[in-house]
Amino acid sequence: MAEQAVKIREDILKGADSPEILGWLDKPPRAEVELKGKITRSLVEEISRIKKEPDWMRRLRLRSLELFYKLPMPRWLTGIEEIDLDALSHYVKPEAEFTQDWEDLPDYMRKYYEKLGLPELEAKFLSGLVAVYDSETVYARMKEYLKKKGVIVLPLEEAVQKYPDLVKKYFLKVFPPADHKFAALHGALWSGGTFIYVPPGVKVREPIESFFLIGRQGEGQFEHSLIVADEGSYVHWIEGCSAPRFVGYSFHNGMVEAYAHKNATIKITTIQNWSRNVINFNNKRGIAEEGARIDWVEGSIGSKMTYVYPSTILKGPYSSTRSVVVTLSKGPYLKDSGSKVIHVAPHTRSKIINKSISADGGVNVYRGIVRILKGAKNASAHVECDSLILDGKSKAHTFPHNQVDEPTAYVSHEAKTGRLSEQQLFYLTSRGLTDDEAKSLIVLGFLDEIMGELPVEYANVLHKVIQLEFSELGAVG
Amino acid sequence: MSAQARERYKSLIDQLPFQYLADTPTVRYYTDWSVFESRMDKGYAYNEHPLPPQLARHNPNILLGTALRLSNLPSQVEVIDISREESPVEPMSLVGVTTKMHAYHAYMWTTGAYIRVNPGEEASLVVASTGGDGYLGHHIILEIGRGARLDLKLLDYAGSSDALKTLVVEVIAREDSRLDATYLTLHHPSHAVYKILHARLYEGAQVEARGLTAGGAMTRYEETYILEGRRSRLDARASNVARSSTKTDFLLNAIHRGPESEGFISARGVVLTNGYLAQRGLAKIDAEAQWASSEVESHVTILGEPARGYAIPMLEIHSGDVVKANHEASVTTIQEDHVFYMRSRGLSREELEKLMITGIIEYSGAAGKLGLEPTDIF
């Protein structure tokens, strides 16, 4: 990635609270449609009508709405009571038509994406790019050669129109809305997002990125991404999230469904740096058929509260998953994360690595589940959770559940919670580093193996962001 | 306990839930509450199960059955029959009454003892609690005075009967006291038992606990230590055996409130054919417990089919000022390379299984202290 693009991304990531990056902040761009207020049947019908949806999708939304009314508030969630769902804008359609050409976007929007370096990134590193602004996908394109091979990269709405049978087969099937209240809410209000389909045997060499942006306060974003890899194919999807800082909060309740057919591989990388007033709720689940593999890499840095649990159902024999989650809570923020794996079939394997850093009163919670069902013969799972706490005020909790119903399975779990010790600090400062440099060095060392999981362009950015995050530590600690 | 207090608990039985939150979305409850629910209106037992010889030979000083019986009580120890007289410490005041089973026990319990080891004294005690063909509820409050030492053997037995038993033991370990505890929990596969051992350790108090549990139709056993005082110390080890057609939900918790407190909690369990074992451990370090250290281990070996073995080692760290807070867990079965290794020493797979079961039973040290052989619990 060119220096300039790295720099801008870094600015965005480090300080979603630098309004100058978004020149238009004082005069927020007008929305074409904005639906606010109580979540009612007519609101849902209206979204469906604006999107000119087929009847099956409309009915699916309404069914989800019924479930949303019926299901109880998940009680283990903390802080969620702050969300006044009825005060949110549930659907915001920006004044921009969907396009495959950057030039067609409104000026402010194009300039913004240019500052982020997205067009350049797309040209150099990506197989495809999807940009979601508020509730709608404004841009999506992929490389020509992939089109010829039958790869589909589209806004989900368009896929609903063009490939209804394909979408119907997976949509809300991997993650049923009945799972919990917020999944149901998502099913009712979903808007914007990505549909990726990779035909049998096709390997998409470069990653496809979707970039999500919340453009205003008091907004709910409910984007939905559906990634389907057919037999023996490969795809790497990157999800980048950002929101500038506003007064008042926004609510993100997105969903990712991934389906890896026989011997396919899906890799999903998320770098989340919503601004400090976004409540970020994620629903992420994948299903792996025989010999397939689903990998999750999640770097969660921003937001006020984040709830994210990348989950994989290992449905076919010899399928596998690896889930790497790094969370950073610096300041009065919460990250509630945890990978979940359900081993259904024999010879399935999973590895979960979770690393958290808590500083300045930050809280990290890990809730993981490894469930090995009867019949998943010789399944194996390994879990590692490491928490680094940088000061007395910060917290880290680890709640791993290892549930084995299959006697031939093997599950191991290790966790360590460590405090940055005076001795480590002294040693490094005695070598000429300042306290802050020493701390950021230790944090980076702690994250070292995770960095290796990221594409190098993204790892570089993350590296810099963390150094910046910790450069103020001295003043606080 | 006053009659009014008991009546208040009665009304809570219906109001309170078995638990407030589901344990996980996959396995909703680690305890099969339906077993308790179906036995809650069995009515009181009129008999009590005699202790089997391997336990009776320890000659309990204090025996709780349908009534409280004392024999050869050491002079350093005072006992009050709290089913007849007021208890110096209100029953359930340490545990609290927040769930249906708490309220049920608080309302229903039949036999109780307040036991005190006087300050500065040293004593050895054997306390036994037995079951009957109906509901029996036992409540024990044990106060170890400042600087006192107690060597305690606590034998919890329930014989063959499709009955329900509740047993709550509340322990107060005063400043600089020391408790060496050996617990045996032996429930017949037909019996259901709800059991709590809740101890509070004041400054400088030390507890070394060694437990062996072989549960029944449903044994829910929660062993919690509140490390209240500065430099209080806990070393608790447990061996759990989920025999055929039994279910055990075992929780071993260390709650650090005192600065520089140290906790080590460790459980090993084995699950045999048609057995179920959830082995949970929680190390919680509260914000005020600065520079505490805590370790949790939970290892489960599955040696049967079908069988279910769950290991849940939890850490809840509310202060970054910790010395260490680690946990490790595993759920495994015998691996092929283990089998080869043992066979290359002349031992067959069956013999390896036998040795593993023995090893896990003996892990905590309770079996050794009670002179029990593996065959004594099968």
Place this chain on the structure above:
Amino acid sequence: MSKGLEVVDLHVNVHGKKVLKGVTLNVGYGTIHAIMGPNGSGKSTLAYTIMGREGYEVERGDIRLDGESILDLPTEERALKGLFMALQDPPQIPGVRLTTLMIAALNKRQGSSDLTRVRDPKIVRRMYSLAEELGLSRDLLQREINVGFSGGEKKRSELLQALILEPRIIILDEPDSGLDVDGVRKVSEYLVNLKEQGRGVMLITHYARMFKYVKPDMVTVLIDGRVAVQGGPELADLVEERGYAYIRRRYVEGKDSTI
């Protein structure tokens, strides 16, 4: 009838792959027979096959102890007949203490049905004194098998078991790897003792460094699952000086006959 361990024209498949392609050798009582060879030459496979590990399928040939075939015997029967293998990297077995293993293995050899009862307190004393000689702490004996053992402790524990169980034939798979110089010397001393007691020692090693302290009576070099060459101790020196590539060229490919 010949005495000791005989391996006759042994062909072995592991997971469907041919690993040994005709190996013949003897380990006589009171001798040390070194098995050398580069990585992947089949040394460990030979050891596992002799012990009868599952998955090591004998396609052809025979393994005999004192003239009797042991091919049909399960691993534990072979062990009870007097074979012992010290593994290169023995597994951790949580739940079983090292002392429990040794006592059970001894009880088994004495035909006792109770595995864990100590029948003779002398044996415990012997265990402790041998462990001390080997530099193993008492505490380590009480730990679970190989759990938390260092590399060196694992090697010493394997040797301790060999000394306690008094086998007739001892197979050691790379007993020197992971040991420092003092460790290698100590292990070597015990091997010489074992030989002098009249036991047969099969010493599998990649390097010749042990031979500074223990002279093998026989050396067999395996290459690609076959015996490349057999000879006396001078063969070990040749390997040390010229390396396996030379041995391969000279004895397997027959290209170079000069020394």
